[in-house]
Amino acid sequence: MAAVEIQNVRKAYGDVETIKGVSVDVPDGAFVVLVGPSGCGKSTLLRMIAGLEEITGGTIRIDGRVINDVEPKNRDIAMVFQNYALYPHMTIAENMGFSLRLAKKSREEIASRVADAARILGLTDYLQRYPKQLSGGQRQRVAMGRAIVRNPKVFLFDEPLSNLDAKLRVQMRAELKDIHARIRTTTVYVTHDQIEAMTMADRIVVMRDGIVEQVGAPLDLYDRPVNTFVASFIGSPSMNFLSTRIEADRRSAVTESGIRLPFGSETSVAPGTAISYGIRPEHLTIATGGGEGIPMVVANIEPTGSETFVQGTIGGQKVSAQLRERLFIKTGEVLNLTLSPSNSHLFDATTGVRL
Amino acid sequence: MLKRKRFIFAILAILPTLAIFAYVRLYPIADTLRLSLYQWNILSKNKPFVGLANFRELMGDHLFISALVNTTIIAFGVLILTIPMALVIAALIFHRTRSKMAGFYETAVFIPHVVSLVPAAMAWKWIFDARLGPLNALLDFFGLPMQNWLFDPVLSVICIIILCSWQALGYAVLIYIVGFKNLPVSLYEAAKLDGASGPQSFWHLSIPMLKPITLYVSVVTLVSGFNVYAQAFVLASDAQGAPGRQVRVLVLDMLENSFRNYRVGYAASEAVVLLVIVLVLTLIQFSMLRERGKA
Structure with a gap:
């Protein structure tokens, strides 16, 4: 586990600046949600933490170490993608154990760690199946499992529930929260859905046009929004x-x-x-x-x-x-x-x- | 009622195309099958039915067997050379798509596929030339022994394989690049976070996920490999090449049998053998493709 410190981070594509100096502190073990309308830069920020996008300016620290120029695989993070990004030609067990296999762990260790993660997520019966044989919710859990087996310092979620139907989304929301309560890994979660943000976060970061509008606990944001944007974005129906x-x-x-x-x-x-x-x-x-x-x-x-x-x-x-x-x-x-x-x-x- | 009318209209609309297709595509195949059971010298009206006698004769025909062996070696040689090279080149081009040179690389690899067979083969013939060719000059430069590329029976087959692969490569690369473009980026990002290096992603993700493309390219490459003719003819079948037509290939053997020896029925039976080989290989590959689809 580790704290993530984002200081004055910028991202520019040529002359166009999409992240305009963002600073966010994610305390050790916290569940922080980045929320905002599409195009606000929340996913870009997450991908910068993951190392999938270069950082134009500012610094990102994980556990005190500046990781701006560190390879993604050496950042000790795991990410869950919106479309799950499961390897279609591998079984669930192989999907979950892929990172361990690349890290040259022993067969026994891989099997036991995959089995542990599968137990936490209720996937034990599906380990020998392929992703396309599973439902959306199950695939989502496999993506989680792939992150869990690595036992990373930080979990990153990029709109992980938006491909699920409404009922499943509510159920998965509770499951994710429950898993976080059990493993207490620092989590940064991106969503455009303010309900997800309100129900899951310890702390919400509201973003718009590449800047942070407000950071705070869900109910603080609800009760004392700093401007009309946050006031209208948080809460449904809107203020x-x-x-x-x-x-x-x-x-x-x-x-x-x-x-x-x-x-x-x-x-x-x-x-x-x-x-x-x-x-x-x-x-x-x-x-x-x-x-x-x-x-x-x-x-x-x-x-x-x-x-x-x-x-x-x-x-x-x-x-x-x-x-x-x-x-x-x-x-x-x-x-x-x-x-x-x-x-x-x-x-x-x-x-x-x-x- | 309306449906039926529309159905009839649809049939009528495609009938001309179907008719042309049947005449130029299906009829020759059917007629070849029929001819293989007859003995015929092109000119004579007398065309006796001989049953499977042509096929029986083929089994003992040394020229045919050597042509069959050569053709098979060439076809599989081209396959083995082309597929891995095409995959690697396509991967390199695809992962450099942001570079300004990407278009140039793609075109450079594809051009051999559109160049006419004969001039291209002539150029390669010069490259392989024992006395004047740059290949031997290069070997000599590095102090290696010069080779009789087109005179040696083994080396000349290798030369044909190289020439055919050079031509097949462009098409295979093009198809693979399309395949690469269709692979989801997020999978590679996930693999990056899982700790995979570029070559590891290529090995663990690209190769297995491009399997359907590989099967398709293999079928196309193998079929064209079995139909090899002009390359062998230009490189290794006249006075400058291997004497006595050392590299006999099936199509060459067929042509000789039908238009030099006037044994059309016999040549047709060779064509049938070729057809069966290609058909069986294609069926095997497609059944592999279907199995994968089920997984």
Whole structure:
């Protein structure tokens, strides 16, 4: 096991810089998830840790040693690829034992280490089969097994669950977490799926356009996003943003159509300043006691059984709400909502930075 | 109803092509099979049926047997030389695709395949020439004994193998490069992380994964090897080459039998033997391919 320290790392292809100075610390034994929309540079960063991409600038250390110019095989890392990258002409046992075979380990040692990994992953019965005879989930486990047998210092995962169907993805998520809990190897995991990031990570790194937007524990990111990008990326359905101006009392903001939205506490921002008022869909609830409340014109209702998702507009601005109640209203009707002021977020209207 | 109409239309549409194909491809094969059972001197109307007599005679014909042995040695020699070389060259070219020279290398290797057989063979004949050829000059330069390349019965077969391999190489390399391009990059990345060096990836990943390509290229190379004629004719069958047509190959033997000895039926029976050999080899290779597909 080892810590991974990424310091001011850059990657450029000719004149185009795709990673623009990224610094991330992955503590020993941690499960860190790099998340962001496609093209944000998260996979490139992972491949730079693996040694599959050259590092244009900055340093990467594993266990204190700078590995910028170290061959991939000498970095003591194992990687699980999105498409699993299993060797199609080798059996599962051969796939898992390939690295040991190249390292000239004895036949007995290879067999015992493969058997150990297979036991952890529930693959014992499949060792003599070929990859194409296995299901997607099983192949995924073989890819994991290939990483585990090497007992590396760091595990790297490049969107390992995106080729699986939704149900299997949820199951594998739990399995991966369980395996990490047992073997406690430092893990860097790349995904574009914020749910995966939220459920699996000890620490999330949100990236956009080659820079790190925010690093933190999942719920910290959820509760205190540093800007509108992180606020909208983390959480599903995504946070609502309403263009408003600060009121004279500095305890609320008002939309152009005159709807007043309260904050939890007094803000230091000058009255009249244009801000983006953020509120998560689950922090909107149905107003009880009539009259008072924020009127939402309903455009669409999605009942899921346990919850009801409602999309509509507040003062002409698009908003979605996640309600516990079952609703029997039609589109076009007005729903009176209240919001929890302590859960509101204020962002600068132009820069998107948290105020 | 509509389906049936469309089916009839489809048949009618491909009928002309089918007819041409049948006439130029299938009919000659069928007629060769038929002729092999007759005795015929091209001109005579008299064409008696002799059953398997032609084949019985073949078994004792020394010229035919030596042609068969030569042809087999050449065909397998070309195969053994071409396949590993093509694999290695294709791998080198493929892994240098970022280099500006990649196109040049590909073309350089492929050109021999498009050059006409005879001029190419003439050029090689000069290379192998015992007195004037650069090959002997090179041997002499390094203090090695000069060889009678085209006069020695063993060496002249080797010369033909080299010439045929040189021509077959370009095509094989081209097909292998396509094969390499279709191998998933992530597998090589995974192997790199597993600790494989370039040559190890080549040995443990490329060679096994290119097996279907290897089988296909082997079939093509072997079949063309069995049909060797012009190369042997130019290199080793006139006064400057091996005297007395030392390197007899099957096609040469067939031509002589039919157009010099006017024994068309006998030559047809040789063709049938060649056809059977090629067919059996192809079937073996394709059944290997299918077995792999099942795995």
